[in-house]
Amino acid sequence: MDEDAAVRLVRPEERTEGQPTSGMHREQALDTGSTWAGYVTTEAGAVSGWHHHGEHESTIYVVSGAVRMEFGPGGREVLDAGAGDFLYVPPHAIHREGNPTDEESAIVVVRGGTGPPVVNVDGPAPG
Numbered sequence: 001m002d003e004d005a006a007v008r009l010v011r012p013e014e015r016t017e018g019q020p021t022s023g024m025h026r027e028q029a030l031d032t033g034s035t036w037a038g039y040v041t042t043e044a045g046a047v048s049g050w051h052h053h054g055e056h057e058s059t060i061y062v063v064s065g066a067v068r069m070e071f072g073p074g075g076r077e078v079l080d081a082g083a084g085d086f087l088y089v090p091p092h093a094i095h096r097e098g099n100p101t102d103e104e105s106a107i108v109v110v111r112g113g114t115g116p117p118v119v120n121v122d123g124p125a126p127g
Contacts, residue, residue: 015039019118023048024097026109026118036111042067047098050075050123056113058089065105071095073127094124 010029018026018038023046028038036056042048042065060067062085069079071093080100081087089095091113099105111117 012039019116021049021051021118021120031117034112034114036109036117038109040107040109042097042099042105042107044099044102044104048096049120050094050096051118051120052092052094053089053111053117054113054115054119055091056111056115056117057091058109058111060087060089061085061108062087063106063108065099065103066101067105067107068098068100069095070098071124073125075124076127094121 008030015027015029015038018028018040020026024040024042026038026040028036030037060081062081062083064083066083067081067087069081069087069089071077071079071089075094075096079087
């Protein structure tokens with residue numbers, strides 16, 4: 001059997017350090033070259049650095065806590081998501097995630113695409 005065709009199990013202790021972006025902690029569960037999946041935590045009150053995911057589109061599931069997504073011209077558009085919510089981030093969308101609560105937040109992220117899955121930037125274009 002082709003190893004790439006095998007069903008895999010990745011336990012929490014088998015996750016590896018994901019690509020760094022300030023203000024958040026990424027753990028990579030898998031990277032097949034076309035799909036990336038991981039677990040991300042953000043401390044209470046923290047805000048990540050601005051970034052995008054290149055050619056990848058991302059689906060985020062909020063496991064616990066809350067996520068504030070800032071994006072759009074000047075970063076002025078805001079979506080607040082809580083436990084049980086999903087967020088979708090299209091390719092090349094510059095954004096940052098924040099945790100507006102007093103408890104750590106946890107999300108599961110799945111990305112589909114090719115190329116670098118994380119590109120840190122200075123910020124969005126002014127609006």
